[in-house]
Amino acid sequence: MPLNKFGADRVENSVAGFKPECPEDCAFPRTRISPPMSRLVLVSLSIVALCAVGILLSLNGCGGGDPSSKLPPPNYNLPHVVIIFQENRTPDNLFQGLCSANGGVPGCGTNPGQYDIASSGVNSHHQTIALTPIDLGTVGGNPDNYDLSHTHSSFVKMCDLNSSTGVCKMDGADLIPCDIPATCPTNAYPNPQFKYVEPSDVQPYLQMAAQYTFANRMFQTNQGPSFPAHQFILSGTSAPTATSNLFAAENGGAVKNSGCFSPPAALVGLIDPTGKESSKMYPCYEHATLTDLLDAAKISWRYYAPSAGSIWTAPDAIQHMCGPNATPPNATGCVGPDWTGEAPKVVVGQNQSNAQVLADIGTGQLPQVTWVIPDGQDSDHASLNDGCGPSWVSSIVNAIGNSAYWPNTTIIIAWDDWGGWYDHVPPPEVLANCAQWGCGYVYGFRVPLIVMSPYTKPAYISHVNHDFGSILKFIETKFSLPSLGYADTNALDDLSDLFNPNQTPAMFQPITPPSNDAACRADTSPPTDPDDD
Secondary structure (H helix, E strand, O other), rough: OOHHHHHHHHHHHEEEEEEEOOOOHHHHOOOOOOOOOOHHHHHHHHHHHHHHHHHHOOOOOOOOOOHHHHHOOOOOOOOOEEEEEOOOHHHHHHHHHHHHHHHOOOEOOOOOEEOOOEEEOOOOOOOEHHHHHHEEEEOOOOOOOEEEEEOOHHHHHHHHOOOOOOOEOOHHHHHHHEEEEHHOOOOOOOOOOOOOOHHHHHHHHHHHHHHOEOOOEEEEOOOHHHHHHHHHHHHHOOOOOOOOOOEEEEOOOOOOHHHHHOOOOOOEEEEEOOOOEEEEOOOEEEEOOOHHHHHHHHHOOOEEOOOOOOOHHHHHEEEEHHOOOOOOOOOOOEOOOOOOOOOOOEEOOOOEEEOOOHHHHHHHOOEEEEEEEHHHHHHOOOOOOOOOOHHHHHHHHHEEEEEEEEEEEEEEEEEOOOOOOOOOOOOOOOOOOOOOOOOOOOOOOOOOEEOOOOOOOOOOHHHHHHHHHHHHHHHHHOOOOOOOOOOOOOOOOOOOOHHHOOOOOOOOOOOOOOOOOOHHHHHOOOOOOOOOO
């Protein structure tokens, strides 16, 4: 399907789907009064008309009154998919606690029924390095105050590709530097890449993984940081156009004002099919996204994010979604229809104290497909978060699980990239110097994936390969949508092994909030943006 048709469909569907607040059937009919009618009859009719107006206004039939009464009635019977997209972790780093959870059953190992999580790794000197604990956030007795590089060049170092087999040796993690070297000196943080998060900091994640479905083989599609990763989860590509064989590979020079209103000099590196970053481009792209398919099918969606212009806010880099207020690179914001109006589809300013997603769940207004992007404090991002990610995620999961949405909702919790942390499982393949889709930038390292629904297999450990394209393909299949032709078409799978549609629907089991839940919920500070990745 050509690109301009997606754009045209979006406009046409938007216009066709618009309903005025006072449609013709709620307008008052005009009454013709014949000349012989008496003054008393006129007064009587006027009183009746005024009463009718009062009744209609009291019922809010044509506007006025409580704005919430304008909301459409909830429809809990429609299928819903909620993507919660956290930041920068690997299974070895974040889910070490699964090895000892439930008394060590099933535990960690290479058997089919076990979690494939390693407690040690190998460095570039072929030494075995034990993974040691560190706090999830910047608070606690052993705080994580540093952030590892996770650029494409860091992927190349950690992968250490065997050119004859095309498989990563996974022995180069120690070569990954810190973004700010002074924050992780070796005397304070020996082997900073070989760490695992204290299990007590992430108990809600461990409970979700143990009760529902955990993927041993989930890989980020791209081989780089957050900006391209968020493009992939929205549209299955970070290419600048529908026909380009290049991919945006890095974050660029602007993280507060990214996408179509980046500063003119904030260029993003593009990677070619040989795996080389051979050029740069202003990060305002134009191609179809999953939201175009949803709009064309009249399926509701919403993208909740901490801020406009963030590298985590993927719609700001798609020109027809952003609708920049001036020709890039002179724009200062997105003012397209997805961002404006009484019920915008891209909702910014989101954090624990201002969570529109929770309000939408509570009022029965949750769209059928949603992306939920955390702010920095709730993101799990190294050196940026305060340990509130598990509180944020469990609050959303519990809100859905305890609502009428649960019987028809699939919750997908994934992390956007590996964050520079060690992981022992190599990508299923590393494409380079080839002609197939994704060549030069596919696939990346493992990231965690938890899937929850009444029909996911309980306490199931998947050993099937998945990637971000698998999530898009799952949504396309669920809603009978066509393919975009990117990572969705080339997905490693469609997540079908995680579900048993014939099982008795599982009752929701509430997730126990973390010990810091009250403090996280009480934080009224404004949303924090990513630092640089």
